[in-house]
Amino acid sequence: MNKANKLSRRTLLKGIGLGAGAAALAACAAPPAAPSAPASQAPAAPEPTAAPAAAGPVEIIHWGFTGGLGKTEEKLATMWNEMQSEVKVTLQVQGNYEETAQKLTAALAAQQGPDMVLLSDVWWFKFFRAKALMPLNDLIKEQGIDTADFVESLWNEGVRKGVQYWIPFARSTPLFYYNADMLEAAGLPVRGPETWDEMREWAPKLVKKEGGTTKVAAFAHPGAASYVAWLFQCVIRQFGGRYSDQDFNILLTQPDSIRAGQFYQDTVNKEGWAIASQDVTKDFVTGLTATAMMSTGALAGVLRDAQFKVGTAFLPKEKFFNCCTGGSGLAILATTPMEKARAAIKYIDYATGNDGGAFWSQNTGYMPVRKSTATSESYKAFFEKVPQAKTAVEQLPLTEAQDAARVFIPGGDQIIGKGLERILIGNEPVEKVFTEVKAILEKEAEPVKQDIAAMG
Amino acid sequence: MSDVIRIVRRDWREWLIFIAFVGPNLLLFGIFTYYPLAQNGVLAFTDYNLITRSGRFTGLRNFETVFGSTQFSKILANTFVFTTVSVALLLGLGLMIALLLNQKLRGRNAARSILFSPTILAGAAIAIVWIYIFDPRFGFIYAILRPFGIVAPKWLTDPNWAMPAIIIVYVWKNLGYATVIFIAGLQAIPRELYEAARVDGAGAFDRFWHVTLPGLSPVMFFLVVTTILSSFQAFDIINIMTKGGPVNATNTLIFHLYELFFVQSSAGRAAVVALLLFVLMMVVTLLQVRYLERRVSYA
Incomplete structure (x- = not known):
C-alpha cells in the first residue's frame, strides 16, 4: 500500500511536471503575439503625419x-x-x-x-x-x-x-587574425602568413611550452559546435579539394581533400603547433594562441577585449586562395x-x-x-x-559561396564537424573518417535531392 | 443464482467507486503521458517534418538509421557509463556524508545547507562555472595542481577526460539531494535498535551492517530508482559544457535525442531514441521493483 501510494504520487507529479513543462515550452516558443501593452518603451504618441497611416x-x-x-x-x-x-x-x-x-x-x-x-x-x-x-x-x-x-x-x-x-544582412567571412605583439616578439614579419607553408615555418617560433603543456599555440581550431566545418571549408578548397559540388556529389575522398584533412591533423597531432580549442575567440584574446581563423563578425568583440595589437589578414593560400561566405x-x-x-x-x-x-x-x-x-x-x-576591418572588406569580392554538403544537407555542418573532431582530437586516419562522413552525407542528401527535384 | 447476481452487482458497484477515484488521475495521465507516448510511437515510423507538419510512413527506416549509425554503440556505452558511475558515486558518497552529518558535530546544519545548495542551483549556471574551474590553462583546478608540478588534464577537450568531468559536475550538483534523503532515512531508524545491538555486544561495523543498512533499505531503494531515472535524463550540463563532444565522448541517449530533433530536424529518428529511452527506463525500473525491492524491509 505504502509503495503503491508512493508510486502513484510520483507518477502523478511526473504527469503534472510534463504538463507544466509543455506549457512552459509553449510559452517559450510563442512570441508575445502583438502585445496589447507596450513591451519595452511606450511608443511615441501618435503624431499627425501626412502619410495615410491612420x-x-x-x-x-x-x-x-x-x-x-x-x-x-x-x-x-x-x-x-x-x-x-x-x-x-x-x-x-x-x-x-x-x-x-x-x-x-x-x-x-x-x-x-x-x-x-x-x-x-x-x-x-x-x-x-x-x-x-x-x-x-x-x-x-x-x-x-x-x-x-x-x-x-x-x-x-x-x-x-x-x-x-533570403537577403544578406549579418554576412561574414573567415578572416585570419594575428597577435601582432607576439609575431613581433618572435622576430617574425608583422603580417599574416602568405601560405600555409609559411605558417608552418613560423609556428615553432610562436609556440611556447611549459612542462609538456602548450602554454601558447601558434594556431587554434574550434570544435564541431563552433563551426569547424565552416572554416575548414576554405582550407579544403585552398588545397584543391571540396566537401561537395552544388549537385550534392560528395568530394571528401578526393586526394586533395584528404591532403587538406591530413594537414589539419598534423598541425595538432604531428607538428604540434595548433590546438583544438573549446573557444577560439577567448583563447585568442587571452593570448593562448598567436593566430586563428575567425569570423569577421568577431572583429568588434576581439578589438574590444584584446589587450594587445590585433592584426587581420587574408586567409593563407595553398594551391589556391579561397575564402567562403558565411x-x-x-x-x-x-x-x-x-x-x-x-x-x-x-x-x-x-x-x-x-x-x-x-x-x-x-x-x-x-x-x-x-x-x-x-x-x-x-x-x-x-x-x-x-x-583591421579593411582587410575583411578587401577580401570580400574574392569570396565564394559555400558547398551544398555543408549548408543544404540537414545537419551537414555538424556531420562534417564531428568528422573533423575525430581527425583533430581523436587522431583517427583521415581517409577512413572522410570515407565514413561521405557515406553519411550521401544518405542525408537523398531527401533534399528529392525535394529539390519535386520543386521543379 | 441469486448469489451470482449479488456478486455481480457488488462487483459493479466497486467498479464504479474504483473508476470515480482513479478516473481523474487516468484522464490526466492519458492526456499528458500516454497520448504523447502513443504519438511518439507513431512518429518513429514517419519522416515527419516539424515545419510543414507533415510526414510519410517510412516503415523501419528510422530504426535502421539510428541503430545502424557508427556512433550509436558509443552513445549507448556512454549512457551506461554515465548512469552507473554517477549513481554509484551519488549513493556511496551520499551515504558517507549522511553518516558524517548525522553525528552531533559542530556546524552540522551549516554543512548540510552548503552541501544541499548545488541541488537547487540551475544546471546551466553550474555548468558555466565549472567550465572555468576545468580550464586547463587558467582554471581553478590548474591553479591548485600547478604548485605540485602536476599537469592539469584538458578536461573538456580530451575525449578521455570529458566524461569524468561531466560526471564530477553531475555528482557535485546532485550529491546534496542524495545526502538529505539518506539523513532523513537515518533519523527514521529507531534508537532502540542501536541500544539493543549494543547490549548484544555489536561493534560499530556490526551496528552499521545489521541495523543501519537494513533500516536504510527503503530510502536506498527509492534513491536507486530516482537517481537512475534522472541520470538517464541529464541534459543541461552536457549541453552547456561539451555539447556531446569531443568526438561524441559525452554524447548520451538524451543528448542524441536532442541532436536528432533540433539539429538534424529529424523528428522520426528522435522518436526512435525516445522510444528506446522509454523502454530502457521501464525495464530498469521493473527489474529494480522485481529484484531489489525484495530486499527492502519496511520496518
Whole structure:
C-alpha cells in the first residue's frame, strides 16, 4: 500500500511536471503575439503625419541576435523606429542561430511565428524547403531596392530558381587574425602568413611550452559546435579539394581533400603547433594562441577585449586562395500578412543600406553587403579608425559561396564537424573518417535531392 | 443464482467507486503521458517534418538509421557509463556524508545547507562555472595542481577526460539531494535498535551492517530508482559544457535525442531514441521493483 501510494504520487507529479513543462515550452516558443501593452518603451504618441497611416505604424516582430550583437541590432531597430513613423520594428532576442531556428520551428508548428527572422547560412534553406519563407522578388521590386548594388556572392546565395528568399544582412567571412605583439616578439614579419607553408615555418617560433603543456599555440581550431566545418571549408578548397559540388556529389575522398584533412591533423597531432580549442575567440584574446581563423563578425568583440595589437589578414593560400561566405540573412515568413511584409521589406532596405547597413557592419565587423556602402565616405573614415576591418572588406569580392554538403544537407555542418573532431582530437586516419562522413552525407542528401527535384 | 447476481452487482458497484477515484488521475495521465507516448510511437515510423507538419510512413527506416549509425554503440556505452558511475558515486558518497552529518558535530546544519545548495542551483549556471574551474590553462583546478608540478588534464577537450568531468559536475550538483534523503532515512531508524545491538555486544561495523543498512533499505531503494531515472535524463550540463563532444565522448541517449530533433530536424529518428529511452527506463525500473525491492524491509 505504502509503495503503491508512493508510486502513484510520483507518477502523478511526473504527469503534472510534463504538463507544466509543455506549457512552459509553449510559452517559450510563442512570441508575445502583438502585445496589447507596450513591451519595452511606450511608443511615441501618435503624431499627425501626412502619410495615410491612420491606424498608426505597422508593427513587425523581428527575431534576431542575442548578446552584444543583439544590443547593436536593437540600436539599429531603435534608430529606424525613431527616424520614421510608418513601420515599427520590435526586436525579439531568441538566442544563437541554432536556438533561433529551433524556436522558429516550434513557433511555426504552433502557427505563431514572427514576421521577419534572422536565419543563418545553414538554416534558411531548411525553412525554404518547408515552404515557410516568402518569395521576395515582387516586394523587392516594389520597394525599388537596387539588387545590383549587393555583393554578388552574398546576394546569390539567397536565390533559388531566380527567386529571392533570403537577403544578406549579418554576412561574414573567415578572416585570419594575428597577435601582432607576439609575431613581433618572435622576430617574425608583422603580417599574416602568405601560405600555409609559411605558417608552418613560423609556428615553432610562436609556440611556447611549459612542462609538456602548450602554454601558447601558434594556431587554434574550434570544435564541431563552433563551426569547424565552416572554416575548414576554405582550407579544403585552398588545397584543391571540396566537401561537395552544388549537385550534392560528395568530394571528401578526393586526394586533395584528404591532403587538406591530413594537414589539419598534423598541425595538432604531428607538428604540434595548433590546438583544438573549446573557444577560439577567448583563447585568442587571452593570448593562448598567436593566430586563428575567425569570423569577421568577431572583429568588434576581439578589438574590444584584446589587450594587445590585433592584426587581420587574408586567409593563407595553398594551391589556391579561397575564402567562403558565411553568417546570416533576413527572411520574411510565408505566413506574414502582405501589409506587414511590405513594412518588413522597408526595414530590410534600411538595415542593409548605406545608413543602417553601415552602422550595423561598422559596429559588429559583419560585411557591408552593398558595394556602395563599402565605398561610402562613412566607410573611408571607418577604415582610418579600424584598419583591421579593411582587410575583411578587401577580401570580400574574392569570396565564394559555400558547398551544398555543408549548408543544404540537414545537419551537414555538424556531420562534417564531428568528422573533423575525430581527425583533430581523436587522431583517427583521415581517409577512413572522410570515407565514413561521405557515406553519411550521401544518405542525408537523398531527401533534399528529392525535394529539390519535386520543386521543379 | 441469486448469489451470482449479488456478486455481480457488488462487483459493479466497486467498479464504479474504483473508476470515480482513479478516473481523474487516468484522464490526466492519458492526456499528458500516454497520448504523447502513443504519438511518439507513431512518429518513429514517419519522416515527419516539424515545419510543414507533415510526414510519410517510412516503415523501419528510422530504426535502421539510428541503430545502424557508427556512433550509436558509443552513445549507448556512454549512457551506461554515465548512469552507473554517477549513481554509484551519488549513493556511496551520499551515504558517507549522511553518516558524517548525522553525528552531533559542530556546524552540522551549516554543512548540510552548503552541501544541499548545488541541488537547487540551475544546471546551466553550474555548468558555466565549472567550465572555468576545468580550464586547463587558467582554471581553478590548474591553479591548485600547478604548485605540485602536476599537469592539469584538458578536461573538456580530451575525449578521455570529458566524461569524468561531466560526471564530477553531475555528482557535485546532485550529491546534496542524495545526502538529505539518506539523513532523513537515518533519523527514521529507531534508537532502540542501536541500544539493543549494543547490549548484544555489536561493534560499530556490526551496528552499521545489521541495523543501519537494513533500516536504510527503503530510502536506498527509492534513491536507486530516482537517481537512475534522472541520470538517464541529464541534459543541461552536457549541453552547456561539451555539447556531446569531443568526438561524441559525452554524447548520451538524451543528448542524441536532442541532436536528432533540433539539429538534424529529424523528428522520426528522435522518436526512435525516445522510444528506446522509454523502454530502457521501464525495464530498469521493473527489474529494480522485481529484484531489489525484495530486499527492502519496511520496518
